[in-house]
Amino acid sequence: MSRKHLEHRRLAEEHWPNLSQLLSIYFGPASLHKFETLPSARRAAVAGYELAGRKQVVREWIDWNRQVGAGEGITAALDAYGVELKFDTEAAARTFMGDLYDALIVDIRKHDDGWRS
Numbered sequence: 043m044s045r046k047h048l049e050h051r052r053l054a055e056e057h058w059p060n061l062s063q064l065l066s067i068y069f070g071p072a073s074l075h076k077f078e079t080l081p082s083a084r085r086a087a088v089a090g091y092e093l094a095g096r097k098q099v100v101r102e103w104i105d106w107n108r109q110v111g112a113g114e115g116i117t118a119a120l121d122a123y124g125v126e127l128k129f130d131t132e133a134a135a136r137t138f139m140g141d142l143y144d145a146l147i148v149d150i151r152k153h154d155d156g157w158r159s
Contacts, residue, residue: 046115050122057109060095061102066124080127084142088149097157100146103139111139 054062067073068087077083091099110119116135120127129135150157 046118047122050110050119053110054106054119054123058102058106060091060099061106062123064091064099065120069127070124071126080138084145087142088145093150093153096146096150097154100143100150103143103146107139107143111136 064087068083116132117129120135
């Protein structure tokens with residue numbers, strides 16, 4: 043493993059443990075074969091956490107997006123978190139993460155209409 047890969051993993055474990063866990067559990071090599079489509083994996087990821095857990099993942103996602111998601115190298119970061127998906131572009135990786143965020147927010151607001159992170 044490269045030094046950058048290890049650094050991405052260390053940062054995730056320290057700063058975004060719930061987010062990185064969700065990514066590795068639902069989008070990692072051991073789980074992708076369980077789901078027929080990416081949207082079904084995303085639905086399972088959202089459903090796999092209770093409301094408080096989903097809120098925590100969103101808070102971590104927001105911090106992660108400020109530090110990693112808005113910059114270059116998002117695909118390398120996702121690889122370090124155990125995401126087994128292959129993205130053709132950085133934009134595709136950002137779309138994947140944006141879609142996950144949107145799914146979490148929609149589900150949270152079904153249960154807590156006025157919630158803001």
